[in-house]
Amino acid sequence: MGKLENKVALITGGNSGIGLATAKLFAQEGAKVVITGRRREALEQAANAISGEVTYILADAANIEEGKLAIQKTVETYGNIDILFLNAGIAPFLPILDITEEHFDDLFDTNVKGPFFTIKEAVPYINEGGVIIGNTSIVGQKGFPGTSVYSATKAALRSLSRVLANELKEKKIRSVSVAPGPIDTPLYGKIGLSEDEVQQMGAGFAQQVPLGRFGSSEELAKTVLFLASNEASFINGVELEVDGGLSQV
Numbered sequence: 001m002g003k004l005e006n007k008v009a010l011i012t013g014g015n016s017g018i019g020l021a022t023a024k025l026f027a028q029e030g031a032k033v034v035i036t037g038r039r040r041e042a043l044e045q046a047a048n049a050i051s052g053e054v055t056y057i058l059a060d061a062a063n064i065e066e067g068k069l070a071i072q073k074t075v076e077t078y079g080n081i082d083i084l085f086l087n088a089g090i091a092p093f094l095p096i097l098d099i100t101e102e103h104f105d106d107l108f109d110t111n112v113k114g115p116f117f118t119i120k121e122a123v124p125y126i127n128e129g130g131v132i133i134g135n136t137s138i139v140g141q142k143g144f145p146g147t148s149v150y151s152a153t154k155a156a157l158r159s160l161s162r163v164l165a166n167e168l169k170e171k172k173i174r175s176v177s178v179a180p181g182p183i184d185t186p187l188y189g190k191i192g193l194s195e196d197e198v199q200q201m202g203a204g205f206a207q208q209v210p211l212g213r214f215g216s217s218e219e220l221a222k223t224v225l226f227l228a229s230n231e232a233s234f235i236n237g238v239e240l241e242v243d244g245g246l247s248q249v
């Protein structure tokens with residue numbers, strides 16, 4: 001029997017990186033998995049790569065109405081939700097003097113505002129004993145240059161998660177965050193840097209990690225599975241760093 005047998009799990013940004021690895025693991029553990037994303041082709045490919053029960057919904061994480069529709073479609077299909085993993089996110093890095101209002105809004109819309117209203121829509125349908133998991137980042141605890149807006153979005157998501165642990169207690173819904181350190185995913189190809197700059201930045205990050213390397217999406221997925229499963233039944237409100245120790249040094 002899988003750890004998530006018959007649980008309904010919605011994973012935003014489930015076509016790539018951590019979201020996809022988590023969707024694969026959840027399905028393997030018996031969950032009915034719904035992934036969302038903004039690119040139909042990528043979603044189709046991801047769904048084909050997942051063994052088990054999986055459906056996909058085209059929904060832009062930054063768009064409140066599309067987030068609502070994703071919840072409504074999930075509920076129409078499965079009745080309720082047990083696990084909501086707010087994973088979709090963007091991480092363009094820029095020094096403060098280059099930051100525009102558009103950059104600020106894109107980041108906050110995708111990483112905070114969209115997830116907030118998706119949670120709001122989902123709460124009435126989350127089963128007692130369900131769990132909301134935010135994918136934050138250790139950047140919320142550190143001061144990496146070029147990440148001012150990104151770090152602020154992740155700190156906001158972490159804060160929201162803490163409040164929900166208290167506010168949703170009547171329904172026994174747990175609310176937790178997973179905070180990745182540097183994880184080897186396609187994200188770094190999307191942050192607006194050249195491949196050389198990404199390589200250099202990557203080497204710099206890896207050097208700072210006590211374990212001396214990037215983590216993998218699969219290592220993150222295993223942690224998200226733990227947090228989503230009954231094994232974490234008394235874990236609530238926390239942000240769990242999965243970063244090889246980087247946030248602690």
Ligand SMILES: NC(=O)c1ccc[n+]([C@@H]2O[C@H](COP(=O)([O-])OP(=O)(O)OC[C@H]3O[C@@H](n4cnc5c(N)ncnc54)[C@H](OP(=O)(O)O)[C@@H]3O)[C@@H](O)[C@H]2O)c1
Binds near residue numbers: 060110182
């Ligand atoms: N990798 C790291 O080192 C690291 C560290 C700390 C935190 N994180 C967090 O982990 C989460 C997952 O990132 P990842 O590393 O797995 O990167 P990734 O492979 O780029 O995955 C991000 C996912 O989010 C989706 N997404 C982004 N914007 C979206 C939007 N507006 N609507 C719908 N989907 C959207 C992406 O879709 P597309 O494929 O269309 O872009 C992709 O499926 C993010 O929240 C990120 O901030 C990552």
